[in-house]
Amino acid sequence: MYPEICYKTLLAYASTIQTSPRELANAALSVSLNDELHQSNAAMKDLQGPDFEMKMRNIQTWVSAALINEDTCMDGIGGKAMNDKIKDTIWSNIARVAQLTSNALAFINELSY
Known part of the structure; x- marks a missing residue:
């Protein structure tokens, strides 16, 4: 969708x-995750200081974006050009990353309350 x-x-x-x-x-998955998750990790x-809530909202946004990128990546893996076994392997790896990212987001969300 974004060739450039x-x-x-x-x-x-x-x-x-x-x-x-x-x-x-x-x-593509590595690039996508590295941008959002490295930023969140840093x-x-x-998290100290008076702008704690703003920092937490930013982290939540970045981790949520990583999840959306994983979903988009999974949606984009299709078509007849790719072998089904390779496709299944990629899907399972992306699903695993999505599950781990989702767990991390749940913990992050708990910090903000």
């Missing part, structure tokens, strides 16, 4: 991806 950002973010992985749909999906280390 797709190209820019995945270009560094071109030698690994080559023509592999599996490597392409893995790289913010969690600095």
